[in-house]
Amino acid sequence: xxxxxxxxxPSVDRLLRALEGRAPGLPGWALREGARRALAAARSALxxxxxxxxxxxxxxxxxxELARPRPIRxxxxxxxxxxxxxxxxxxxxxxxxxxxxxxxxxxxxELDLASGExxxxxxxxxxxxxxxxxxxxxxxxxxxxxxxxxxVSALARGREVIVSRGELVEIGGSFRIPEILGAAGVTLVExxxxxxxxxxxxxxxxxxxxxxxxxxxxxxxxxxxxxAEVELPELVALGRQHGVPVVEDLGSATLVDLRAHGLPPExxxxxxxxxxxxxxxxxxxxxxxGPQAGIVLGRAEPVAALRRSxxxxxxxxxxxxxxxxxxxxxVLLAGRAHELPTLRQLLEAPERVAERAAALASLLxxxxxxxxxxxxxxxxAPVGGGSLPGFELASTAVALAGAAGAExxxxxxxAASxxxxxxxxxxxxxxxxxxxxxxxxxxIEAAVAGLELDGARDIR
Ligand SMILES: *Cc1c(COP(=O)(O)O)cnc(C)c1O
Numbered sequence: 001x002x003x004x005x006x007x008x009x010p011s012v013d014r015l016l017r018a019l020e021g022r023a024p025g026l027p028g029w030a031l032r033e034g035a036r037r038a039l040a041a042a043r044s045a046l047x048x049x050x051x052x053x054x055x056x057x058x059x060x061x062x063x064x065e066l067a068r069p070r071p072i073r074x075x076x077x078x079x080x081x082x083x084x085x086x087x088x089x090x091x092x093x094x095x096x097x098x099x100x101x102x103x104x105x106x107x108x109x110e111l112d113l114a115s116g117e118x119x120x121x122x123x124x125x126x127x128x129x130x131x132x133x134x135x136x137x138x139x140x141x142x143x144x145x146x147x148x149x150x151x152v153s154a155l156a157r158g159r160e161v162i163v164s165r166g167e168l169v170e171i172g173g174s175f176r177i178p179e180i181l182g183a184a185g186v187t188l189v190e191x192x193x194x195x196x197x198x199x200x201x202x203x204x205x206x207x208x209x210x211x212x213x214x215x216x217x218x219x220x221x222x223x224x225x226x227x228a229e230v231e232l233p234e235l236v237a238l239g240r241q242h243g244v245p246v247v248e249d250l251g252s253a254t255l256v257d258l259r260a261h262g263l264p265p266e267x268x269x270x271x272x273x274x275x276x277x278x279x280x281x282x283x284x285x286x287x288x289x290g291p292q293a294g295i296v297l298g299r300a301e302p303v304a305a306l307r308r309s310x311x312x313x314x315x316x317x318x319x320x321x322x323x324x325x326x327x328x329x330x331v332l333l334a335g336r337a338h339e340l341p342t343l344r345q346l347l348e349a350p351e352r353v354a355e356r357a358a359a360l361a362s363l364l365x366x367x368x369x370x371x372x373x374x375x376x377x378x379x380x381a382p383v384g385g386g387s388l389p390g391f392e393l394a395s396t397a398v399a400l401a402g403a404a405g406a407e408x409x410x411x412x413x414x415a416a417s418x419x420x421x422x423x424x425x426x427x428x429x430x431x432x433x434x435x436x437x438x439x440x441x442x443x444i445e446a447a448v449a450g451l452e453l454d455g456a457r458d459i460r
Contacts, residue, residue, distance in 0.1 A: 030066040031060075037062050077422045077436060078381070078421055078432060084386070088286060089340075102322075103320055140296070140322075142293065143284070144295075150296070151302075163177060169216055171220060196226065240276075249282075250269060252287045253268065253280075254269065255270065284325055286387050289343050345434055360441055364398060372451065373400070374399070377396065401427055420447045
């Protein structure tokens with residue numbers, strides 16, 4: 001007799017029949033996939049010598065999970081304005097409207113309406129970027145990684161690109177300067193040391209095979225102590241002397257001057273152009289406050305070379321992103337930068353954030369389960385998204401504490417129908433008010449009201 005316990009598990013079809021009528025709102029494809037995954041999990045559990053669990057309940061939970069449209073809306077209560085895991089910049093409502101309009105209609109994406117001939121996609125994006133930055137020419141592609149790839153490939157393919165060892169950075173796991181240069185078909189020539197790079201290091205590396213000098217912003221860390229680097233104007237002078245283009249990967253930058261608000265000087269992209277640098281590349285969805293995109297500003301000739309590259313076609317913007325970027329740039333041109341959620345959150349006065357945190361705490365106290373301690377706490381959070389290393393924003397959070405500790409609270413709030421993403425600090429879960437969007441308070445209230453506190457009895 002076969003005693004393999006896996007034989008006791010139902011088939012997918014039998015499990016589906018058992019679920020009939022129990023999940024009226026769930027689509028059939030999600031139920032089938034949920035059932036398949038639940039049975040696979042039960043089989044693995046049995047193989048490991050454990051109990052099979054409850055495949056029916058698991059199938060329903062998995063199907064419910066699969067049936068949610070992606071990406072899942074969450075509340076960013078982390079205090080990190082540009083959270084890469086949460087999709088970085090949020091678009092302004094009027095920007096989102098322009099995207100929706102472009103999505104559901106035909107558009108003159110590549111049609112010149114005056115002549116009826118084929119037009120250039122994104123031609124006006126270049127105009128808007130020029131007007132905002134003073135650059136001779138501009139280009140927008142899929143993301144900043146793509147912009148850097150395109151720039152070095154178009155200017156230096158088959159030749160050498162010189163980079164300081166202090167700038168061979170990794171951003172967000174998969175963007176690594178040496179690997180991007182490899183993918184672009186150029187040879188990386190490292191100069192200087194981790195902490196100090198001098199003009200003479202670049203000079204020694206410049207030669208007949210040099211295709212470009214690349215300067216990279218250390219977006220997500222800071223070097224301090226015994227350090228030296230060659231600033232952009234000096235690199236540009238050096239490049240001129242040797243007839244070599246200079247490209248800057250700035251990472252995160254704005255097109256409005258926020259230096260008076262304490263942002264570091266290099267965060268204002270137009271000021272970088274004053275050095276005469278050939279190209280500056282940065283992200284659309286970091287400090288700029290728009291959609292994912294890679295912005296290239298620079299001199300006419302190198303930008304034209306990028307446009308001609310075959311890679312430009314592979315990295316081009318889709319029409320939805322183009323609509324979002326166009327609308328974002330128009331908000332900036334109209335002098336309404338504070339209407340972009342990223343810039344509004346970045347610039348909101350700490351006192352105002354504290355008021356919103358206090359209002360949220362009062363709201364939560366009304367409906368929170370007993371045993372949940374709700375207090376206010378001052379916080380500091382980085383801007384995130386590889387922006388402004390070392391720069392922190394003062395803010396206020398609603399701190400939640402329960403007898404079972406902060407991790408279970410964080411997990412429960414992530415499991416809410418609108419997940420709430422806070423920050424665990426010691427025994428408290430902090431919900432930072434700085435990064436909340438209009439309407440988020442209601443979602444937080446619902447999530448907190450639904451908490452089932454383990455160990456609540458121990459407190460009372
Ligand atoms: C963020 C960043 C990138 C990558 O930007 P994406 O738009 O995410 O591709 C590249 N370089 C630097 C220096 C960055 O900070």
